[in-house]
Amino acid sequence: MHASHNPSESWKRYGSHFVIEDAPDGKLPDEMMDPVAAMRIIADDLVLDGIPERNLATFVTTWMEPEAQRIIAENLHRNFIDHAEYPQTAEIEQRCIRMLADLFNAPGETTGARTQGSSEAIMLGALSLKWKWRQRREATGKDTTRPNLVFGGDVHVVWDKFCRYFDVEPRIVPLQPHKFTIGPEDVAPHVDENTIGVAAVLGTTFTGHADDIVGIDKLLRELRDEKGLDVPLHIDAASGGFVWPFLYPDSAWDFRLEQVRSINVSGHKFGMVYPGIGWLIFREQADLAEDLVFYENYLGKTDATFTLNFSTGSAMVLAQYYNFIRLGREGYGLAIGAMAANAHYLGERLQEIGPFELVGAGEEQLPLAAFKLADPDLPYDEFDIAWQVAAERGWMLPAYTMPPNAEHVKMLRALVKLNLTRPLVATLADDIAAACETLAKKGGASKAERQQVKTGVGY
Numbered sequence: 242m243h244a245s246h247n248p249s250e251s252w253k254r255y256g257s258h259f260v261i262e263d264a265p266d267g268k269l270p271d272e273m274m275d276p277v278a279a280m281r282i283i284a285d286d287l288v289l290d291g292i293p294e295r296n297l298a299t300f301v302t303t304w305m306e307p308e309a310q311r312i313i314a315e316n317l318h319r320n321f322i323d324h325a326e327y328p329q330t331a332e333i334e335q336r337c338i339r340m341l342a343d344l345f346n347a348p349g350e351t352t353g354a355r356t357q358g359s360s361e362a363i364m365l366g367a368l369s370l371k372w373k374w375r376q377r378r379e380a381t382g383k384d385t386t387r388p389n390l391v392f393g394g395d396v397h398v399v400w401d402k403f404c405r406y407f408d409v410e411p412r413i414v415p416l417q418p419h420k421f422t423i424g425p426e427d428v429a430p431h432v433d434e435n436t437i438g439v440a441a442v443l444g445t446t447f448t449g450h451a452d453d454i455v456g457i458d459k460l461l462r463e464l465r466d467e468k469g470l471d472v473p474l475h476i477d478a479a480s481g482g483f484v485w486p487f488l489y490p491d492s493a494w495d496f497r498l499e500q501v502r503s504i505n506v507s508g509h510k511f512g513m514v515y516p517g518i519g520w521l522i523f524r525e526q527a528d529l530a531e532d533l534v535f536y537e538n539y540l541g542k543t544d545a546t547f548t549l550n551f552s553t554g555s556a557m558v559l560a561q562y563y564n565f566i567r568l569g570r571e572g573y574g575l576a577i578g579a580m581a582a583n584a585h586y587l588g589e590r591l592q593e594i595g596p597f598e599l600v601g602a603g604e605e606q607l608p609l610a611a612f613k614l615a616d617p618d619l620p621y622d623e624f625d626i627a628w629q630v631a632a633e634r635g636w637m638l639p640a641y642t643m644p645p646n647a648e649h650v651k652m653l654r655a656l657v658k659l660n661l662t663r664p665l666v667a668t669l670a671d672d673i674a675a676a677c678e679t680l681a682k683k684g685g686a687s688k689a690e691r692q693q694v695k696t697g698v699g700y
């Protein structure tokens with residue numbers, strides 16, 4: 242009846258002998274396998290991952306149009322660094338840089354770079370701050386051994402990383418128990434002649450608000466005019482750079498402010514491109530330290546590169562350009578406006594549900610709901626809610642504590658991206674209400690459940 246008595250052989254012919262065997266792990270397999278079998282092993286593994294559309298922690302794009310997906314799929318083999326071979330791709334990068342410089346109100350001709358994300362953009366931007374500071378110091382014969390960088394506790398971890406990797410003293414302004422952003426009064430005591438720059442955030446990872454950028458710019462202009470201390474301001478607009486121009490066009494945070502010398506933005510966040518694209522934009526060409534640009538003869542053409550990587554994909558650059566020309570200001574305004582309206586709706590629903598306090602609602606903010614429990618006497622906390630809503634409905638809702646000196650504050654935060662349509666927001670609100678009811682009945686999450694809660698702000 243059966244042609245083979247070896248089940249493994251039968252499963253091989255069926256297309257996947259891994260139905261009854263372990264997947265390769267820890268050592269390159271000795272033999273080949275069918276492409277279908279390899280594909281299925283990976284697909285099966287990924288079934289155990291969370292569903293990206295239910296990931297309320299991430300700022301990163303989880304949905305793009307089919308036409309954009311086609312551009313991406315058709316250009317996966319195009320190495321971005323081969324400028325000589327792919328001059329149009331290089332030109333499209335420059336178009337994106339010019340469009341962003343214009344969006345951020347650069348006063349004239351400028352320069353910038355495509356990066357892997359805001360982290361690489363921040364590393365490069367901060368390196369330029371360090372190099373420019375050293376040039377200024379050397380020109381006047383001053384000590385260059387103790388550079389420092391001033392930023393708030395509300396920044397992303399990449400700023401600490403830069404300081405450690407590139408040997409710069411981090412001067413971190415602590416948050417306050419009821420204030421989760423920083424302003425000029427917080428920054429002023431930390432700035433001195435060794436300060437390479439101040440970093441301010443537009444749309445913090447923790448609550449989605451902005452530092453007082455207008456105030457910090459004013460402080461730095463006063464220092465420049467009164468004490469001759471020219472300290473540049475870098476804006477970490479990883480998330481906010483594609484939000485503020487459309488939701489709050491009259492709010493100045495960009496090159497409209499004189500001391501703002503460079504800005505990073507993540508194309509893969511509210512630029513609405515899949516992961517793998519960020520941008521660094523300088524105010525003027527002179528803000529990029531010339532020593533950081535490498536001119537090399539690569540495959541017959543002199544190329545100028547300012548990047549931490551070399552080979553990388555072109556697909557996301559092309560996808561960014563697709564979004565720019567497909568959406569324009571009208572489309573971005575529509576999409577970001579819809580996210581903000583849905584975030585507002587979620588906030589209203591949360592307040593109906595129960596004892597939730599929205600953090601900084603009514604202030605300029607990213608499209609998200611940052612909220613916490615207003616009643617300290619409940620038998621459950623924010624971490625329990627994150628657990629219960631994941632257990633009941635698979636939502637990935639991050640719970641975390643704030644950075645020092647607000648570390649006693651627990652927070653929940655739901656990003657409202659374009660894929661979170663109104664019916665889904667309504668369902669999410671119902672699901673949070675149901676999770677709270679369960680927790681009230683059972684008196685909070687059990688110890689074992691609490692141990693499994695994933696904490697962290699996500700990104």
Ligand SMILES: Cc1ncc(COP(=O)(O)O)c(C=O)c1O
Nearest residue numbers: 358359360397446477479507700
């Ligand atoms: C304010 C801020 N800066 C920097 C980053 C790092 O950005 P990327 O993930 O694009 O490297 C993030 C990520 O969430 C962020 O929120």
